[in-house]
Amino acid sequence: xxxxxxxxxxxxxxxxxxxxxxxxxxxxxxxxxxxxxxxxxxxxxxxxxxxxxxxxxxxxxxxxxxxxxxxxxxxxxxxxxxxxxxxxxxxxxxxxxxxxxxxxxxxxxxxxxxxxxxxxxxxxxxxxxxxxxxxxxxxxxxxxxxxxxxxxxxxxxxxxxxxxxxxxxxxxxxxxxxxxxxxxxxxxxxxxxxxxxxxxxxxxxxxxxxxxxxxxxxxx
Amino acid sequence: xxxxxxxxxxxxxxxxxxxxxxxxxxxxxxxxxxxxxxxxxxxxxxxxxxxxxxxxxxxxxxxxxxxxxxxxxxxxxxxxxxxxxxxxxxxxxxxxxxxxxxxxxxxxxxxxxxxxxxxxxxxxxxxxxxxxxxxxxxxxxxxxxxxxxxxxxxxxxxxxxxxxxxxxxxxxxxxxxxxxxxxxxxxxxxxxxxxxxxxxxxxxxxxxxxxxxxxxxxxx
DNA sequence: GTCTATAGATGGATAGAC
DNA sequence: GTCTATCCATCTATAGAC
Numbered sequence: 001x002x003x004x005x006x007x008x009x010x011x012x013x014x015x016x017x018x019x020x021x022x023x024x025x026x027x028x029x030x031x032x033x034x035x036x037x038x039x040x041x042x043x044x045x046x047x048x049x050x051x052x053x054x055x056x057x058x059x060x061x062x063x064x065x066x067x068x069x070x071x072x073x074x075x076x077x078x079x080x081x082x083x084x085x086x087x088x089x090x091x092x093x094x095x096x097x098x099x100x101x102x103x104x105x106x107x108x109x110x111x112x113x114x115x116x117x118x119x120x121x122x123x124x125x126x127x128x129x130x131x132x133x134x135x136x137x138x139x140x141x142x143x144x145x146x147x148x149x150x151x152x153x154x155x156x157x158x159x160x161x162x163x164x165x166x167x168x169x170x171x172x173x174x175x176x177x178x179x180x181x182x183x184x185x186x187x188x189x190x191x192x193x194x195x196x197x198x199x200x201x202x203x204x205x206x207x208x209x210x211x212x213x214x215x216x217x218x219x220x
Numbered sequence: 221x222x223x224x225x226x227x228x229x230x231x232x233x234x235x236x237x238x239x240x241x242x243x244x245x246x247x248x249x250x251x252x253x254x255x256x257x258x259x260x261x262x263x264x265x266x267x268x269x270x271x272x273x274x275x276x277x278x279x280x281x282x283x284x285x286x287x288x289x290x291x292x293x294x295x296x297x298x299x300x301x302x303x304x305x306x307x308x309x310x311x312x313x314x315x316x317x318x319x320x321x322x323x324x325x326x327x328x329x330x331x332x333x334x335x336x337x338x339x340x341x342x343x344x345x346x347x348x349x350x351x352x353x354x355x356x357x358x359x360x361x362x363x364x365x366x367x368x369x370x371x372x373x374x375x376x377x378x379x380x381x382x383x384x385x386x387x388x389x390x391x392x393x394x395x396x397x398x399x400x401x402x403x404x405x406x407x408x409x410x411x412x413x414x415x416x417x418x419x420x421x422x423x424x425x426x427x428x429x430x431x432x433x434x435x436x437x438x439x440x
Numbered sequence: 441g442t443c444t445a446t447a448g449a450t451g452g453a454t455a456g457a458c
Numbered sequence: 459g460t461c462t463a464t465c466c467a468t469c470t471a472t473a474g475a476c
Contacts, residue, residue: 020441020442036258036353037258038257038258038259039258041468041469041470042469042470042471043468043469043470051442051443052442052443052444053443053444053470053471054442054443054444054471054472055441055442055443056470056471057470057471057472058441058442062470062471063469063470063471129352132349132352132353132403132405133256133352133353139405142409143409143412146409146412146413149413150413153413153414165414165417166414166417166418167429169410169413169414169417169418170410170418170426170429170433171429171433172410172413173401173406173410173418174398174401174429174430174433174434176401176406177397177398177399177400177401177402177406178394178397178398179397180397180400180401181393181394181396181397181400181401182397183352185352185359186393186396186397189362189363189366190389190390190392190393192363192366193366193369193370193373193389193392194373194385194386194389197385197386197389198386198389198390198393206390209387209390209391209394210394212437212440213390213391213394213437214394214437216436216437216439216440217432217433217434217436217437219436220432220436240459240460261450261451261452262451262452262453263450263451263452271460271461272460272461272462273452273453273461273462273463274453274454274460274461274462275459275460275461276452276453277452277453277454278459278460279459282452282453283451283452283453
């Protein structure tokens with residue numbers, strides 16, 4: 001664990017003693033991921049982190065700036081990992097990876113981060129939430145993020161040259177919906193609906209199911 | 221147009237003169253759908269409706285009660301229409317409709333309501349937003365909503381008896397993700413990414429694409 | 441750097457006139 | 459029923475002691 005900001009110890013005071021800035025970062029990410037952006041105050045964050053109220057403004061400038069920094073870091077990390085996997089898939093297939101490998105590069109990073117024993121479990125929920133509750137700053141980043149998404153769109157277009165471009169873009173839209181729906185609340189609802197037979201903890205099985213479903217959708 | 225609350229005239233004063241309570245209802249629904257729950261104040265709502273500040277509390281009790289009433293009415297209307305279409309599909313197929321007809325009963329109502337010339341366009345966005353930003357009251361309703369969703373799950377289980385139940389539930393989860401991702405912001409992003417070739421205004425074409433994608437995902 | 445105390449702004453709710 | 463004026467809680471941000 002080289003990056004202290006990815007730690008998430010339960011002991012708030014210990015967190016604060018080690019590094020107040022990192023404690024604020026971690027507490028803010030966790031509380032926002034669990035309760036939503038607008039429902040968490042600076043007081044909540046500093047109390048959870050075991051630091052004083054002024055820390056947020058001293059270290060980050062403002063509440064919005066803090067949340068933006070969390071968002072920017074996590075999305076950058078996620079995009080980097082996805083791009084890496086897409087690059088590897090291309091290398092494996094002479095520059096033209098099949099649909100399933102492209103989708104795996106998009107699905108796998110957030111799913112593996114979300115596994116129960118992973119430190120980044122909470123970061124994935126933060127990112128998903130930011131997509132629907134984010135501020136104007138975050139939406140601006142998501143617009144630039146289109147250039148990142150374009151690499152996946154281009155790969156899919158190349159993998160399905162016979163398909164109308166319009167169809168490929170719409171199917172990518174459907175695939176994005178599948179990913180964004182992987183929130184705690186939705187997992188709980190599904191678990192309740194299915195009488196408890198769906199276990200989201202088995203991320204490799206879930207990844208396989210998602211790939212099966214999405215690949216079939218791209219095949220026709 | 222029998223229900224005055226579904227009207228959405230641009231002239232706020234006219235709205236208020238006709239029926240203040242309906243004006244508040246309509247303005248609140250529209251503002252929340254566009255800007256999010258926490259970003260809209262009672263002052264914003266009453267100003268947009270052209271009524272006085274106290275109207276919200278007089279007619280609805282509180283801001284939360286107002287939003288809950290909008291949520292309850294719209295979800296009830298949507299569930300009723302979906303149930304009706306599922307019932308018709310069952311009637312057409314001797315009580316055992318195929319996957320595509322089940323999915324159509326789930327997809328079609330919100331998509332048709334979301335067509336550009338439809339008064340309910342904004343209601344769909346409200347409902348989608350409530351799912352991720354809703355209060356505790358709304359989440360309680362969504363839990364009862366599981367009984368409504370169970371009818372679709374049961375129909376899918378009957379249509380795919382050879383498939384493990386677990387698979388059917390997960391695929392239903394993926395399908396829900398496709399539906400919930402149909403937000404204005406996501407359509408705009410897709411439009412931008414695709415260079416403008418995706419037109420969400422053609423809801424029948426979008427419905428066909430969604431059904432093709434989801435049905436293929438259920439076929440294997 | 442860290443903390444307490446507080447300023448300054450906002451928003452939900454309500455009292456009371458009409 | 460409708461409105462204005464206002465109360466009161468809450469929150470972000472900051473000043474200033476240490």
